[in-house]
Amino acid sequence: MNKHGKEMKIMAKTQISIEKNQKEIKKHGDYSFPVEVSIEAIEAYEQGSFLWHWHPEIELTWIISGTIEYHVNNQSYILTEGEGLFGNSNTLHSGYMKDGQECTYLSITFHPRFLYGYENSILQTKYIDHITSNDDWSSLKLEKDISWHQDILCQMRDIYHMSYNKPPDYELQVHMILLQIFGKLYHYFSNLPQNRSQPQKHLQRLRDIIEFIQKNYDQDISLDHVAAYVNICKSECCRFFKKHMGMTIFEYLLFLRVQNSLAFLKNGESITKTAGLVGFSSPAYYGQIFKRYMKCTPKEYRDTAAD
Secondary structure (H helix, E strand, C coil), rough: EEECCCCCCCCCEEEECCCCCCCECCCEEEECCEEEEEEEEEHHEHEEEEHHHHHHHHEEEEEEEEEEEEEEEEEEEEEEEEEEECCCCCEEEEEECCCCCCCCEEEEEEHHHHHHHHCHHHHHHHHHHHHHHHHHHEEEEEECCCHHHHHHHHHHHHHHHHHHCCCCHHHHHHHHHHEEEEEEHHHHHCCCCCCCCCHHHHHHHHHHHHHHHHHHHHCCCHHHHHHHHCCHHHHHHHHHHHHHHHCCCHHHHHHHHHHHHHHHHCCCCCHHHHHCCCCCCHHHHHHHHHHHHHHCCCCHHHHHHCC
């Protein structure tokens, strides 16, 4: 039994499922109750990291144990046990194992619609959109020594425990708690200097580059193609991507191809066909790059996944 609750369940080895534009495919609840409560582990993801992705839901994270390196737009965080994070709607985010450490965390995602009800209500236009539409407020680290941050983390744990032992009014209680949490965040952000900047163009450019690579990763694409798509020179394109992603465009392309090949291998596809499906010029080169990232051969991975 885990000290934080007997129902702590960890996912099997996996990776974020995304659409061509990096929007996450995973359902976060449904239309009638757009809330998802889950326990995650960074080591449960292939290579100890989940890919850059985005979703319209707000995400609240509480670190149960260990440490994680978390990125939201152009912000980087090291989160340790007892800390948390508010991630705003539609932000690009990714997570990485830190120094080989395991990390288990609680994730609560919910669509802003769950808070405001119907479109163009005053709750939406005056309060919710005020936060979710501001690029400067992409995230907030929830600290151990700030009382109202800890109040939010305690409320998150209350939601988690209710999710496994649902009271008759579970949905109503979750709604009220999330409204209280958002109220705290609203008052905090609203008291910051009203220095609203223009939409951050570099974030849109980063999304555009990622989207182009994701749409064309299985094709013979080059730096020329990527730079032309976002209308900047090749050197600036390289510098910009490396600055914000911590890797070169080519490294990201290879990483993405390997990640997208895993599903084919799990389904028993041949190495040769899998290599071609994800854009590698030859099975031998695919095997070389696969082993670099996965520390095993495609065949070894396929055989293990089939067990």
